[in-house]
Amino acid sequence: MRIPIIAGNWKMNTTVAEAESLVREMKPRLEAVAGVERVLCPPFVSLASVAALLRGSSVKLGAQNLYHEDKGAFTGEISPLMLAGLCQYVIVGHSERRKYFGEDNAAVNRKAQAARRAGLVPIVCVGETLAENEAGRTREVIVGQVQGSLAGLEGPLVVAYEPVWAIGTGRAATAAQANATIGLIRRTLAALFGAARAQELPIQYGGSVTGANIAEFIAQPEIDGALVGGASLRAGDFIAIVEQTARLKGVR
Numbered sequence: 001m002r003i004p005i006i007a008g009n010w011k012m013n014t015t016v017a018e019a020e021s022l023v024r025e026m027k028p029r030l031e032a033v034a035g036v037e038r039v040l041c042p043p044f045v046s047l048a049s050v051a052a053l054l055r056g057s058s059v060k061l062g063a064q065n066l067y068h069e070d071k072g073a074f075t076g077e078i079s080p081l082m083l084a085g086l087c088q089y090v091i092v093g094h095s096e097r098r099k100y101f102g103e104d105n106a107a108v109n110r111k112a113q114a115a116r117r118a119g120l121v122p123i124v125c126v127g128e129t130l131a132e133n134e135a136g137r138t139r140e141v142i143v144g145q146v147q148g149s150l151a152g153l154e155g156p157l158v159v160a161y162e163p164v165w166a167i168g169t170g171r172a173a174t175a176a177q178a179n180a181t182i183g184l185i186r187r188t189l190a191a192l193f194g195a196a197r198a199q200e201l202p203i204q205y206g207g208s209v210t211g212a213n214i215a216e217f218i219a220q221p222e223i224d225g226a227l228v229g230g231a232s233l234r235a236g237d238f239i240a241i242v243e244q245t246a247r248l249k250g251v252r
């Protein structure tokens, strides 16, 4: 039985004060929900103060990125060891990292491996661009990203399927499209890790998820939750996403 997981990716939004106030606003309702893993991913600079606000809470904390080395002369980077004391999850290979910061599957794999070594659960993102989708290359791109990004990864991990054309555009994939591609991801995981483990790993959909469309995605058999961008910055919308997920698929 896979426990659904809803993660809020705040991206490069919120000052420390804004992050604290958003967490204070969401925390009571998020904590009241059972049977769904709930994760907030604020910017690095807010992790410490949000961790303090969430101490003892069932709401988990995640970072949005990390570097694959544990320490050293890597000016400006954040290591897995630094995050391990602060949060439980870390997003790796988000399409914005792949696009703007040149991260390829090998770099994403190094980051995911580093996260696992430090005891963090990586949320590994994959997804095809609009051009790849329109050229009929979705299958090939997704299989390549899953194999390249996840090879050799042991222990708990989460995969997020985020078609690039659906991120921040208000144009979500259809639930059936998302379910089909996530099914492909699960078959690819089965080839990598064996069928039993593939059945246990949660796979999220991401891309323009809101309180208004989450139910369609969650109703699909292969979809175990969502990675939410824009709507995770609005307390009411994020709470609605979490509460509907619990109602439809919460594990008791």
Ligand code: PGA
Binding pocket: 009, 162, 166, 167, 168, 169, 170, 206, 207, 208, 209, 227, 228, 229, 230, 231
């Ligand atoms: P969005 O972003 O919900 O704003 O489309 C999703 C993501 O990039 O994780």
